[in-house]
Amino acid sequence: MSDFPHTxxxxxxxxxPAINAEIRRAAASGIYDIRGAGTKRHLPHFDxxxxxxxxxxxxxxxxxxxxxxxxxxxxxxxxxxxxxxxIPVTIAGMSFGSLSGPAKEALGRGASEAGxxxxxxxxxxxxxERGHSKTLVYQVLPSRYGMNPDDLRRADCIEIVVGQGAKxxxxxxxxxxxxxxRVAKMRNLPxxxxxxxxxxxxxxxxxxxxxxxxxxxxxxxDWEKPIYVxxxxxxxxxxxxLAVKAGADVVVLDGMQGGTAATQDVFIEHVGMPILACIxxxxxxxxxxxxxRKVQLIVSGGIRTGADVAKAMAMGADAxxxxxxxxxxxxxNDPKLEAEYQKLGTTADAYDDWHEGKDPAGxxxxxxxxxxxxxxxxxxxRLKNYLKVMTLEAQTIARACGKNSLHNLEPEDLxxxxxxxxxxxxxPIAGTKWIPGKTxx
Amino acid sequence: MQTFDLEAQGLRALNASLHALxxxxxxxxxxxxxxxxxxxxxxxxxxxxxxxxxxxxGYYCAGMNKQATIRVKGSAGPxxxxxxxxxxxxxxxxxxxxxxxxxxxxxxxxxxNAASRCGISMKGIDxxxxxxxxxxxxxxxxxxxxxxxxxxxDALGDSLYEARLFVRGSxxxxxxxxxxKEMRPEHLALLADxxxxxxxxxxxxxxxxxxxxxxxxxxxxxxxxxxxY
Numbered sequence: 117m118s119d120f121p122h123t124x125x126x127x128x129x130x131x132x133p134a135i136n137a138e139i140r141r142a143a144a145s146g147i148y149d150i151r152g153a154g155t156k157r158h159l160p161h162f163d164x165x166x167x168x169x170x171x172x173x174x175x176x177x178x179x180x181x182x183x184x185x186x187x188x189x190x191x192x193x194x195x196x197x198x199x200x201x202x203i204p205v206t207i208a209g210m211s212f213g214s215l216s217g218p219a220k221e222a223l224g225r226g227a228s229e230a231g232x233x234x235x236x237x238x239x240x241x242x243x244x245e246r247g248h249s250k251t252l253v254y255q256v257l258p259s260r261y262g263m264n265p266d267d268l269r270r271a272d273c274i275e276i277v278v279g280q281g282a283k284x285x286x287x288x289x290x291x292x293x294x295x296x297x298r299v300a301k302m303r304n305l306p307x308x309x310x311x312x313x314x315x316x317x318x319x320x321x322x323x324x325x326x327x328x329x330x331x332x333x334x335x336x337x338d339w340e341k342p343i344y345v346x347x348x349x350x351x352x353x354x355x356x357x358l359a360v361k362a363g364a365d366v367v368v369l370d371g372m373q374g375g376t377a378a379t380q381d382v383f384i385e386h387v388g389m390p391i392l393a394c395i396x397x398x399x400x401x402x403x404x405x406x407x408x409r410k411v412q413l414i415v416s417g418g419i420r421t422g423a424d425v426a427k428a429m430a431m432g433a434d435a436x437x438x439x440x441x442x443x444x445x446x447x448x449n450d451p452k453l454e455a456e457y458q459k460l461g462t463t464a465d466a467y468d469d470w471h472e473g474k475d476p477a478g479x480x481x482x483x484x485x486x487x488x489x490x491x492x493x494x495x496x497x498r499l500k501n502y503l504k505v506m507t508l509e510a511q512t513i514a515r516a517c518g519k520n521s522l523h524n525l526e527p528e529d530l531x532x533x534x535x536x537x538x539x540x541x542x543x544p545i546a547g548t549k550w551i552p553g554k555t556x557x
Numbered sequence: 558m559q560t561f562d563l564e565a566q567g568l569r570a571l572n573a574s575l576h577a578l579x580x581x582x583x584x585x586x587x588x589x590x591x592x593x594x595x596x597x598x599x600x601x602x603x604x605x606x607x608x609x610x611x612x613x614x615g616y617y618c619a620g621m622n623k624q625a626t627i628r629v630k631g632s633a634g635p636x637x638x639x640x641x642x643x644x645x646x647x648x649x650x651x652x653x654x655x656x657x658x659x660x661x662x663x664x665x666x667x668x669x670n671a672a673s674r675c676g677i678s679m680k681g682i683d684x685x686x687x688x689x690x691x692x693x694x695x696x697x698x699x700x701x702x703x704x705x706x707x708x709x710x711d712a713l714g715d716s717l718y719e720a721r722l723f724v725r726g727s728x729x730x731x732x733x734x735x736x737x738k739e740m741r742p743e744h745l746a747l748l749a750d751x752x753x754x755x756x757x758x759x760x761x762x763x764x765x766x767x768x769x770x771x772x773x774x775x776x777x778x779x780x781x782x783x784x785x786y
Binding site: 147259268269303305306310319329332335336338339 | 569572573576600615616617640654661674677680681699700716776777778
């Protein structure tokens with residue numbers, strides 16, 4: 117043994133302990149890792165933008181005295197009955213099957229009390245959600261599980277799902293342990309089998325077909341309902357333009373931070389674009405077509421605070437949607453359940469095996485013993501509180517920027533902290549006029 | 558008989574008129590003239606009426622039908638009777654892609670041939686095709702019955718769930734997890750009924766068909782079956 121000091125152990129950045137663990141897991145199991153939630157990697161995000169606030173050139177509104185409106189109309193292009201929401205924060209599509217009945221009820225309760233909408237998911241419309249959601253968006257998905265014309269007619273809006281941010285181009289999988297009798301009946305499948313959701317629609321391909329599909333749905337519903345088209349953040353300029361061309365009333369754009377009930381980790385982490393990069397391209401498409409504000413844009417994927425809401429709207433969105441944040445507000449991943457998360461081999465704030473149906477919070481499960489723990493009234497109240505706080509936060513920022521409506525926020529109110537965020541968002545770096553890729557340094 | 562000139566009166570007026578028919582209407586017979594390949598003809602109907610379309614239709618004719626009997630005196634474009642819930646749709650000619658896609662119930666009869674993906678993701682509908690069906694038909698078909706008096710194209714019943722497929726002619730190839738199964742007496746009785754309701758009882762006998770269904774090997778993921786996905 118030499119008396120010289122040893123070189124300390126040095127971990128590889130390429131073959132990190134986490135990467136090595138995944139290699140070992142794959143080698144032992146022979147199957148890719150499936151999990152819920154959205155990407156966990158660090159990405160340029162709304163945190164990399166700041167509001168400038170008022171100055172001599174513009175004055176602020178009095179914080180608690182002067183009005184700052186938050187309401188939004190959606191579906192004003194073609195629908196006879198566009199919807200009016202009190203706040204621009206909506207609840208994204210999440211299926212019954214992936215979520216428990218009480219969780220869907222809580223989403224409906226909380227959203228309705230806050231004056232906004234909820235959205236069904238890949239499993240059809242439940243009475244819990246229809247009964248408690250004043251404004252309900254009904255998704256038309258590739259699988260068409262639970263799809264029927266009666267539910268189309270009793271929906272307030274219809275959302276044709278082309279893709280979602282967690283997995284643009286991917287289908288879905290609800291593992292057998294969550295296919296209970298009720299879920300199986302709604303999806304017309306045997307109990308306990310893995311339920312696959314196809315990645316594209318069974319009866320149309322491409323934008324020309326989509327236009328005809330939208331026509332059919334409009335005819336079935338007598339042109340009353342706003343029709344949304346939801347796309348994952350992949351090619352937002354062209355997807356937005358094509359959705360508008362196909363006749364959408366509203367475009368829903370979901371960045372890769374958006375969650376999923378169950379998808380391959382490799383898909384979640386390696387496909388799609390962050391929402392920050394998606395919004396300017398979608399807005400540009402709408403502006404190029406002269407349809408900005410005529411076809412409304414809802415963005416989602418990593419919206420957590422009123423600041424995120426305000427930043428998304430300043431970049432040109434008409435509204436936002438939340439999914440993961442809503443589940444956390446209901447009680448998902450709460451540290452008070454740490455002992456139970458530990459038993460599942462995980463920890464609070466990291467639990468993402470939503471597909472396994474063992475959620476101790478009773479939210480992402482079909483196990484009655486677990487979902488009966490969840491109080492939908494309390495959950496709904498928590499969600500309402502959270503939505504109200506987000507709205508107040510966004511209003512606070514908007515007033516500070518001198519805006520009497522959240523919709524009056526504009527890119528000029530923002531600056532970027534990093535080159536990456538500046539380039540993606542099309543916002544100049546703080547203290548400069550530089551937008552990488554657009555203006556000279 | 559109500560006669561509706563689609564070219565003169567327009568699609569919106571047609572579907573609105575049909576949707577206005579509730580319960581025990583006395584306007585039980587409708588004739589649609591001049592369809593000229595229009596899309597979304599007679600979609601979302603929910604009344605026990607009889608509709609005859611005199612000519613060929615575009616996409617999604619009879620989409621999401623409930624209760625009505627709709628006969629197309631011509632050929633039908635893509636997605637005829639898609640997501641049908643109940644009732645009967647009869648196409649005297651051929652049908653394009655996705656005929657009966659995701660249908661939950663009712664009966665779809667195609668007197669000619671059906672193109673690719675006939676019965677894709679079907680969820681309880683019965684489909685009787687007097688001619689042939691194209692490739693990838695009955696992909697991910699969940700439940701219901703398909704009867705084909707002619708031949709089936711490539712990859713019949715790929716990723717099949719519990720739908721039952723009966724083919725009289727040749728099958729170019731079977732899709733993943735689709736296998737030939739024993740034809741038992743209850744299947745022959747089912748076939749006889751479907752042939753009769755499908756206006757094909759004089760054209761074929763149940764004994765002439767082979768039955769195909771799911772091997773159920775892909776129902777729960779197994780790494781040893783990975784190459785089949």
